[in-house]
Amino acid sequence: MFDVTKVKADFPIFKHHPDLIYLDNASTTQKPGAVIDGVKNFYEKENANIHRGFYKIAIETSKNYQSVRTKAANYLGAADSKNIVFTSGTTESINLVAQSFLEPRLEAGDNVIISAMEHHANLIPWQMLCQKKGAELRVIPMDQTAQLDLSGYKKMLSEKTKMISVVHISNSLGSVNPIEDIIELAHEKDIPVLVDGAQSVMNYEMNIRNLDCDFFVFSAHKIFGPTGVGVLYGKEKWLKKMQPIQFGGDMIKEVSFEKTTFADFPQKFESGTQNLAGVIGLGHTIDYLEKFEKKEVMKYLEMLGKYAIEKLSAIENLKIFGNSNHNSNIISFNLKNIHPHDVATFLAEENIAVRAGQHCTQPAMDLLGIPGTIRASFTIYNSTDEVDKLVKSLKSIQKFFA
Amino acid sequence: MNDRLRALYKTVILEHSNNPMYFEKKEVTQFVLKAHSPICGDRFEFFFDIDDEVVNNLSFYGHGCAISKASASIMVRKLRGQSIRKALTICAEFYNYVNIESALPEPMDEEFEAFSAAKIFPERKKCATLSWDEMSDFLTKYQNQ
Numbered sequence: 001m002f003d004v005t006k007v008k009a010d011f012p013i014f015k016h017h018p019d020l021i022y023l024d025n026a027s028t029t030q031k032p033g034a035v036i037d038g039v040k041n042f043y044e045k046e047n048a049n050i051h052r053g054f055y056k057i058a059i060e061t062s063k064n065y066q067s068v069r070t071k072a073a074n075y076l077g078a079a080d081s082k083n084i085v086f087t088s089g090t091t092e093s094i095n096l097v098a099q100s101f102l103e104p105r106l107e108a109g110d111n112v113i114i115s116a117m118e119h120h121a122n123l124i125p126w127q128m129l130c131q132k133k134g135a136e137l138r139v140i141p142m143d144q145t146a147q148l149d150l151s152g153y154k155k156m157l158s159e160k161t162k163m164i165s166v167v168h169i170s171n172s173l174g175s176v177n178p179i180e181d182i183i184e185l186a187h188e189k190d191i192p193v194l195v196d197g198a199q200s201v202m203n204y205e206m207n208i209r210n211l212d213c214d215f216f217v218f219s220a221h222k223i224f225g226p227t228g229v230g231v232l233y234g235k236e237k238w239l240k241k242m243q244p245i246q247f248g249g250d251m252i253k254e255v256s257f258e259k260t261t262f263a264d265f266p267q268k269f270e271s272g273t274q275n276l277a278g279v280i281g282l283g284h285t286i287d288y289l290e291k292f293e294k295k296e297v298m299k300y301l302e303m304l305g306k307y308a309i310e311k312l313s314a315i316e317n318l319k320i321f322g323n324s325n326h327n328s329n330i331i332s333f334n335l336k337n338i339h340p341h342d343v344a345t346f347l348a349e350e351n352i353a354v355r356a357g358q359h360c361t362q363p364a365m366d367l368l369g370i371p372g373t374i375r376a377s378f379t380i381y382n383s384t385d386e387v388d389k390l391v392k393s394l395k396s397i398q399k400f401f402a
Numbered sequence: 403m404n405d406r407l408r409a410l411y412k413t414v415i416l417e418h419s420n421n422p423m424y425f426e427k428k429e430v431t432q433f434v435l436k437a438h439s440p441i442c443g444d445r446f447e448f449f450f451d452i453d454d455e456v457v458n459n460l461s462f463y464g465h466g467c468a469i470s471k472a473s474a475s476i477m478v479r480k481l482r483g484q485s486i487r488k489a490l491t492i493c494a495e496f497y498n499y500v501n502i503e504s505a506l507p508e509p510m511d512e513e514f515e516a517f518s519a520a521k522i523f524p525e526r527k528k529c530a531t532l533s534w535d536e537m538s539d540f541l542t543k544y545q546n547q
Contacts, residue, residue, distance in 0.1 A: 339465075339466065339468060341442055341529065342469070345410070345525075345526060349406065358441075358443045362443070371443045371444070371445070371465045400407075
């Protein structure tokens with residue numbers, strides 16, 4: 001049985017801020033003690049660089065670093081730990097695929113498909129590349145309920161489509177996109193697909209092999225892990241062919257002044273000293289997540305999301321954006337005639353942390369014709385009590401501005 | 403509702419944000435100045451002419467939070483019909499109210515004083531200064547041309 005009080009006690013930040021109602025989890029999550037201690041323990045007891053030491057702690061750390069690769073592979077359901085590349089996060093993962101995978105394959109007249117609700121991190125790398133190559137960036141339209149238009153998408157696919165990159169769960173609107181369908185349709189034409197899983201990796205029954213996407217990316221810090229570390233999953237056939245875009249130590253087989261031979265993947269993408277503490281921290285994060293029954297977590301989050309939607313919908317002059325049938329735990333809304341920033345300032349005074357603004361998805365906001373939204377995003381340490389407090393505060397804000 | 407919030411959302415701010423002054427889009431002015439905050443999404447446009455070094459026919463249009471909208475409204479009213487030199491003096495005077503290091507002037511300008519609470523809400527300071535930053539930057543460059 002999922003016990004939210006017990007879960008919350010795992011997160012030391014709430015001991016330091018007992019009144020904090022943290023509803024900004026889509027931005028970054030809080031960290032459990034096990035992860036904080038794991039990172040601290042690494043620096044205190046194991047710190048050494050990997051792959052090049054002959055002494056005990058260096059060998060230990062090298063082994064632990066690689067074991068996180070296996071953990072990440074198992075967590076995603078990947079075939080092999082070799083499919084996992086450590087990066088600094090979702091943004092770097094996408095940029096790596098754009099520059100290393102797509103750039104050599106993209107020619108003038110080709111096209112790349114993204115969706116209307118992409119985070120700037122899954123828009124600009126493709127836009128820049130298309131501009132550089134004279135290719136076209138095609139955007140799957142979304143309707144006013146923030147759902148993607150699949151028939152529009154079908155029409156967009158062509159012989160010239162070289163890549164599709166879509167967000168699984170929208171960070172700004174909470175829409176859960178039908179990536180299974182998107183992938184299937186793309187694969188009928190042998191087009192590779194990248195899935196931005198930054199918001200979905202934890203809240204979704206994930207099996208990368210069943211999903212069959214070509215690339216999958218996420219950041220550790222959105223699933224209770226450290227900042228500055230993330231994962232790029234890639235199919236072997238692609239990673240094998242991709243050339244590194246950053247060069248330096250620890251990614252080579254042989255170097256002379258005339259020539260360099262690169263190491264095999266994933267090594268060749270991890271040049272220089274990596275974020276060792278971050279990767280070790282990610283390992284502890286996955287250990288922490290695996291203590292839970294994923295089904296129970298998902299059931300709890302579904303209940304919490306439904307409760308929040310129900311309570312928020314009951315507030316007069318509150319408009320929820322996106323499709324309320326989606327259970328993504330990201331709820332984007334506005335109060336009529338009150339700017340999201342004013343609402344966020346009032347909530348902050350009640351120790352309720354939300355995000356207000358465009359959430360790095362300016363084109364999506366423009367499409368909906370709104371300057372921004374208030375976004376409340378829930379996770380495993382949030383409770384229905386907190387939803388009630390949010391609702392109470394929102395009502396008092398409406399009273400003040402009335 | 404606590405005192406900090408009451409200080410930030412003074413009546414003068416609520417009045418100006420609900421009923422902004424000279425709030426209209428104009429088609430034919432010499433200048434259209436944009437003020438945009440990429441993080442907030444606040445977006446205003448200022449329409450005006452400059453004749454003989456005087457800022458004329460100033461109006462504005464756009465959207466933003468209560469603080470930024472009220473600030474833009476007050477700025478427009480204060481700078482309308484002023485010489486560039488005087489307008490820049492008024493801008494400098496405004497900054498005295500929102501910059502942490504400045505002491506509040508005596509006697510106080512009641513409208514400007516409403517924004518002094520930005521000192522205790524540093525994350526909202528940009529809301530108060532957005533329009534002023536763009537306008538004073540524009541006028542300074544214009545003057546130095």
